[in-house]
Amino acid sequence: MESHPDVLVIGGGATGTGIARDLALRGVDVTLVERDGLAAGTSGRSHGLLHSGARYxxxxxxxxxxxxxENRILRAIAGACIRDTRGLFVQLADDDPAYFDAKRAACDxxxxxxxxxxGATAREAVPTLTGDVERAMWVPDGVVAPSRLVAANAVDAREHxxxxxxxxxxxxxTVERGRVTSVTLGGDADETIHPRYVVNAAGPHAGHVAELAGVTVAMRPTRGVMVSVDYEGLEPVLNRCREPDDGDIIVPHDGQVVLGTTSVPVDDPDDYERADWELERTIDECAAMLPPVADAEHVRTWWGVRPLYEPEEAAHGGRGISRGFHLLDHAGEGVENCCSIVGGKLTTYRVMAEATADLVCDRLGVDADCRTAETELPGASDPERLDAFVEEFDGQGPTDADIVDSS
Known part of the structure; x- marks a missing residue:
């Protein structure tokens, strides 16, 4: 079987499905391929925080x-994919007050x-918050159900x-005369695609996909553990107000909270150690903010792998840097019809997709504006419909397994 789409998008996470949606809304003929079900990689294995920007x-x-x-846009277009919880950055007794002051000034x-x-007012808002809290700061953080978000983007792309x-x-x-001329699929597909343009949105696997096209995307993936525990009644996301470190985020779900996370380099995003110390450290550090989680019953544990871009990591080093996205046009490496999009975060997937679609449309001579910021996602107001989308695309990730009903 063969097909000849304008664009082939490789990768079925938030960014890949967001790109497919954006291009389809602009009238571009696009095919998206994913080696597993949708949201099988980084998107579906995150902690599900909708960033306000305060962390960075x-x-x-x-x-x-x-x-x-993007936080504001997603609240407007994504409906039941988003939960408006607010976020609380908490300064504990051992935390540097100057860091809190710097963050508050930067947010302003x-x-x-x-x-x-x-601290007393913070404990009124979260009664089980540690007595060591000195002060806290409300910000407009929220929670994302990534399985729903990814599936809804895919459905909108398909509907267009x-x-x-x-x-x-x-x-x-196959690359001939400086262009990708064919891409062969395995698995359930058994198909050869002849695209005019190829977008590599394969997350931590972007380096491997790039190699198939004879170009280079230097990745430095890191793993992070998340653990969900039984816990009733937490409303806001809790963020430890210190330099980013292990176990500094607690994300509320209905009847559970997700504790995260660590950051450990991995060589292979498919084959890496899942160390007990990461789990133990994450729980211990999160318990410094919310002591009852130390003894709460564990529901599920998972690791995710971040698709970090090696040159940025090498230039800045450490964990505290802001991890923006990088759009790499491989024309400079001699492959005219291929680009890669790496880095970023779930909250900014839509603008990553917009930037990528802008580049692709420029290369294809398509004159059409992005519409994704103003167009509501299908099923946004209907959780049951969203969950049916997840089931259809085999898109259930562990992040929101307690939220999505895909039975």
């Missing part, structure tokens, strides 16, 4: 502004709404003419 405000103002803007500069409260192929791994590419 003092490190990277432009990135924080982008998070804030960026335009992120904040409300600083004392895109083809979505799951369980269709890319096995080889």
């Amino acid at each position: 405000a003092e490190a990277d103002g432009p990135e924080a502004r982008e998070c804030l803007e 500069d960026v335009g992120i709404p904040t409300d600083v409260i004392d 003419g895109a083809h979505i192929r799951t369980h269709a791994p890319v096995t080889s590419m």
Whole structure:
């Protein structure tokens, strides 16, 4: 079997499905392929935090502004994919008060709404918060159900003419005279695609996909553990107000909370150690904010792998940097019809897709504007319909397994 779409998108996470949606809404003939079910990689294995930008405000103002803007857009278009919880950055007794002050000032500069409260008021809002809290700061964080978000993007892409192929791994590419001329799929697909343009949105596997096209995308993936425990009644996302470190985020779900996370380099995003110390450290550190989680019953544990871009990691080092996205046009490496999109975060998937679609449309001579920021996702107001989308695309990830009913 053969097909000849304008664009082939490789990768069925939030960014890949977002790109397929954006291009389809612009009238481009697009096929998306994913080696597993949708959201099988980074998107579906995150902690599910909808960033307000506050986490990055003092490190990277432009990135924080982008998070804030995308946060607002997703609240408008994504409906039941999003839960509006707010977020609370908490300063404990051992935390540097100067860091809290710097973050608050940076949020003000960026335009992120904040409300600083004392420790007693914070404990009124979250009665089980540690007695060591000195002060706290409200920010407009939230929670994402990534399985729903990814599936809804795929459905909108399909409704506008895109083809979505799951369980269709890319096995080889042919490059002739500086262009990808064919891409062979395995798995359930057994198909050869002849695209005019190829987008590599394969997350931590982007380096491997790039190699198939004879180009280079240097990745430095890191793993992080998440553990969900039984816990009733937490409303806001809790963020430890210190330099980013292990176990500094607690994300509320209905009847559970997700504790995260660690950051450990991995060589192979498919084959890596899942160390007990990461789980133990994450629980211990999160319990410093919310002590009852130390003894709460474990429901499920999972690791995710971040698709970090090696040159940025090498230039800045450490965990505290703001991790923006990188759009790589491989024309400079001699492959005219191929680009890769790496880095970023779930909150900014839509703007990553927009930037990629802008580049692709420029290369294809398509004159059409992005419409994704103003167009509501299918099923946004209907959780049952969203969950049916997840089931259809085999898109259930562990992040929101307690939220999505795909039975």
